[in-house]
Amino acid sequence: MDVNLQFWSTEGKSFFQRFLHWADILDPTVLLNSNKKIEKSRLLLQTNAQTLQEPLQDKKVKEAWKLSLSSVHPGTGEIIPLVFRPPAFLPLATPLLFASLLPHRGAKQAIIWQAFPYFVMTQHKLSGPMQTFFKRILPIPLLACLSVFNVMIVRGTEYENGIEVMDKNGKVIGVSQKAGLKAVQETALSRAALFGTAVIIPESLLYFLYRTNFLLRNPHALTPLRLVMTVSALGAMLPVSFSVFPQLGEIKRDDLEKEILSSTEETELFYNRGV
Structure with a gap:
């Protein structure tokens, strides 16, 4: 090991x-x-x-x-x-996340998770609560879903070809597709929670600031405030996201493939979940 x-x-x-x-x-x-x-x-x-x-x-x-x-x-x-490397995640992801939250003037400039809400708003000329829903609420679950999709695509070989499973002493028992799928699913869920929460926090705070008319009186403060809130939320949630599931994942012997069952009597095996 x-x-x-x-x-x-x-x-x-x-x-x-x-x-x-x-x-x-x-x-x-x-x-x-x-x-x-x-x-x-x-x-x-x-x-x-x-x-x-x-x-x-x-x-x-x-x-x-x-x-x-x-x-x-x-x-x-x-x-x-x-x-x-994990320490590069915050400095690389923050500009992309911040750019995705900025308002776009046209569909061509919109990031993929804003293009659909923008299309619906312009085609149906929505206003009031429906416009708020498509402009501020819908992009959050779309971003979370996109994060899941991204992890599943990037790490697709892990559940297609399987990953190594080990006993408690670190001896490799075999290669399991079920363990690979479990590892990818856990990472995908934590990544969705990371980006979903990192968007909800600054957007919620900005919403309350709008209600106090602070941003109406200080419109130039919107961009720096959004940037600070995004960096702070993402920075705070990143170690939380990485810690939700153990790095050395566990999987029960009965949940593995038959060919692995015949190779060991251990009741629990282990795998590298990844990040």
């Missing part, structure tokens, strides 16, 4: 435990470290058995874990390309 998964097997048993670790791991400054330093950190963790039992007692070891967990794929042991 990769050292990253060994870490999560002992340090990721509760949501609160996982949340604290992800809040630290997702620090964007981690991206500034070189591959050489990451490799040295991995070597330290792999050669020092004591660090697996007491991973956070030493400052140097704690930093090594942070680099390893944020930069190395636990399935292959390879360093993840910079833009695909």
